[in-house]
Amino acid sequence: MRRVAAAVSVLLLLLVSVAVAEASLLALVILFSSILELRLVVELGGRFVQVAPATYLPFPDVSIREAGTAASFVFTLACGLAAGARRYRRWRPAP
Amino acid sequence: MKSLLRLYPRSWRKRYGQEMEVLVEAMPGRLGIALDLVMGAAVAYRDVIRGNRVLAAAGAYLHGICVAVLVQAIGFVSLVLAAQQWGLTDLRIGPFVLATVVPSGPFFRLGELSQAMWVAVFRSWLPEGILLAVLLVALALLLAAPRLLRRLG
Incomplete structure (x- = not known):
């Protein structure tokens, strides 16, 4: 039972950390799109979030498709797991 | 204190x-x-x-996530730059379209530019260039952070 609880805790921690990381990335991308004067669309789950300036001018359009959003989640999680696994394997106790 | x-x-x-x-x-x-x-x-x-082995792995996991976020931010700015330079519209992996960029104006190939246009294009790329430089410095610092921390104390 303790192992199951530990496994669920680890899974929740992984998901929460990836969610926070993706939220930070979204904030960064929105900031960049306002600095670079872009019209940004992020698609997820059949819906999209659009960030555009109030006035209509010919700004460049950047659309992050659903596949791109999903790939971003997977890439972030994969990088974290790869780094964690590498450290776990290479860990040695301090002399 | x-x-x-x-x-x-x-x-x-x-x-x-x-x-x-x-x-x-x-x-x-x-x-x-x-x-x-x-x-x-x-x-x-x-x-x-x-x-502690588990704590060290957890720390490395969080570090890896931060690196991934920075790399993707760099990728986003690079995508915008590439679209301006080469008129890139779709970023694909196989049949999957990850992102679409539609530039607002005509894109320029560097070899076709006159000197005056060079200056104009350089100025238009300046925000992206500065952002990219800042992100690359941040990524370099983040990658060097574990080594810097080891040197403390």
């Missing part, structure tokens, strides 16, 4: 807390000493994390 000792890990405070309190009480309340105490707390946490 004594309240800064709460920043230290519990195991460290159990072992050295009382001695440290006496020492800190005898010291003047200067900013340099406060900074020393904060750095000492960071070093103490670093030692606790490095001494």
